[in-house]
Amino acid sequence: MISEAGRPGRMKVVLFDVDGTLIDAVSNQRRVWETWAARYGLDADEVYRVALRTRPMETFAQVAADREPSECLALLHELEDDDVRSGVYAAFQGASELLHGLPPGAWALVTSNYEHRVRGRFARTGLPVPDVIVDAAAVAEGKPSPVPYLRAAARLGVQPADCLVIEDAPSGVRSGLRAGMTVWGVNTAAAVEGVHRHFVTLREAVPHILAWASGPQRTAAV
CATH class of the missing domain: 3.40.50.1000 (HAD superfamily/HAD-like)
Structure with missing residues (x-):
């Protein structure tokens, strides 16, 4: 007890x-990460699986280690802000x-x-x-x-x-x-x-x- x-x-x-x-916001989060993954030619399912259990910078380190983290974060923020404006x-x-x-x-x-x-x-x-x-x-x-x-x-x-x-x-x-x-x-x-x-x-x-x-x-x- x-x-x-x-x-x-x-x-x-x-x-x-x-x-x-x-x-x-589950469907919105998945859609944002799918779009983000597509921009980098990454597997959307794998990216979302990692994103569910880590913070964004940790996600980038695991799935896009060859990319500039600040660039990855800027794109994610852009997609999230757009989703707030247009998402359901x-x-x-x-x-x-x-x-x-x-x-x-x-x-x-x-x-x-x-x-x-x-x-x-x-x-x-x-x-x-x-x-x-x-x-x-x-x-x-x-x-x-x-x-x-x-x-x-x-x-x-x-x-x-x-x-x-x-x-x-x-x-x-x-x-x-x-x-x-x-x-x-x-x-x-x-x-x-x-x-x-x-x-x-x-x-x-x-x-x-x-x-x-x-x-x-x-x-x-x-």
């Missing part, structure tokens, strides 16, 4: 990952209800993407944007380092023990756990290792997240 100690009387906040958690995006069911149901200042976004793309996607899907967004440019160390989630907690003025992290990916889960926060997993068929609670869909998690944010204590087990 993994207990989640509540701290009555203290403000509790919810910290959300974005892609795969609130926004369904959808918010996961329950995302709008959930974000509108949380008090202003009681939630933030913690993403490995960049803020301008997050804002573009949220505008396309009608989701509200919080005051605090910790993106790739805001931290020197990305997930699975605890730094991104700790930065969000600091900006909201709360302690890690008063934060609930909502994630879908192993690196994000590790980041939240290393930060000393409660971590719930969503949108995966099986629970990611380490999560305190698991929900197959975000829709299922909505009432529980809202209750956690408003309740005095929380205790759960996997």
